[in-house]
Amino acid sequence: MIKGLRPLLRRSTYSGALFAYLAVLASLPLLSFALLPALVWRSAPEGVQFVVVLLVWAALIGLVGLARTTRRVLIVGARRLLRVALPEPTAVRGPTSSPEAGPAPAGPATPVPTSVPSTAERWRTPLWLLLHVALGWTGALASGTLLFVAVALPGGWLRAELGLSLFGRSVRVTDGWQSWAAAFGCLLLAALVCVLVTKALRWSAPRLLGPSTAEKLALAADRELRLAERNRLAHELHDSIGHTLTTTTIQAAVAGELMSSDPVAARAALRSIEESARAALEDLDYVLGVLREQGAETAPTRTLADLPELLERLRHTGAVVESHRSGDLAQVRGTLSRAAYRILQEGLTNAMRHGAGGPIEVRVAAGPDVLELGVVNETGAGTRTSAGPVSRRAFPSSGHGLPGLAERVRLLHGEIDAGPDGPRHWRLVVRLPVRLSA
Secondary structure (H helix, E strand, O other): OHHHHHHHHOHHHHHHHHHHHHHHHHHHHHHHHHOHHHHHOOOOOHHHHHHHHHHHHHHHHHHHHOOHHHHHHHHHHHHHHHOOOOOOOOOOEOOOOOOOOOOOOOOOOOEOOOOOOOHHHHOHHHHHHHHHHHHHHHHHHHHHHHHHHHHHOHHHHHHOOEEEEEOOEEEEEOOOHHHHHHHHHHHHHHHHHHHHHHHHHHHHHHHHOOOOHHHHHHHHHHHHHHHHHHHHHHHHHHHHHHHHHHHHHHHHHHHHHHOOOOHHHHHHHHHHHHHHHHHHHHHHHHHHHHHOOOOOOOOOOOOHHHHHHHHHHHHOOOOOEEEEEEOOHHHOOHHHHHHHHHHHHHHHHHHHHHEOOOOEEEEEEEOOOEEEEEEEEEEOOEEEEOOEEEEHHHOOOOOOHHHHHHHHHHHOOOEEEEEEOOOOEEEEEEEEEHHHHO
């Protein structure tokens, strides 16, 4: 019994009824236009005039429902007054670059292509608007009449009386306790009308105002693009910031050890720390700008042309880096060159973190069809520099390095081979097809 009365006591029931009754006010201006045919065709029977007015009125309401603004207003109203979860009807936008296509250009986002809605989908909003108006008028007339009777009956106000005839039996309510009981019953019926109207609107809103098939496809594409963009940014942060922190830690240790014995070398290490930190700040500023959806400045696009600078910063840490390059690296451009730089950066970072301090061998071979990248380092308990050993505990590993590299290589249709190379070496070899990736 109490559970059945709960809808009558909920605030959302009456806010939903208010939403329905607002349709009555909104449809009144259209009703004035719908009356014009009846005024012109006065010779027609009243029944025909009534039907014509209803048809013209319904047609005008349907035309209003075809407007995109109408749907936006209805969805906002349904969310706030009906408490129905409906997504925004705005056009879905998102970045169009692939996860490995490099940073998206600055400026406004490119709209995601969406499917063209079918004819049935276009008429869902006009249909819901017609239902909204019909329920609003029905509920307003019924509840308004019941409320008027409930106010007028008690105490014989306005000398009102209520007579009911059912199955040949007549009951007349006059002044006294009967009028108060009838008034209370009318109040309950008015509240029940609000419940029925609200439930009908809540049931129909997701089905007629909810996202269409085309919008669902667009939302799915938008989520996929956003996830790909977030993964790309995570790769950028992991590769750039992780590498910078690793080299900076080693360079700071070197500078501290050489500050008194070799000030020139110490100053060189400090300059290298400054350069590495500046490059990392550029990457961080760009990523934060994208995450905040601000107009990002020119995105950092480091390619294989920046590889000598990367190797030089590693040498400032005291590491021995042997570079072997073959082929025409100038022909490697665009996505492939940027991805190759990040792959080598991650490989060198892992070598600094987990290597034994021996020589790090870097190989880059550019062929007409395949770009081959390789990093080989000794394995051991920690990194050793010219200033002494650096404990491996200084470089906690997130475990995302190799899986991230494998995903990056897979997206470029390449091959990756990472693992032990003999008892004391670790080898990373990546082969990327030039024609597919460039």
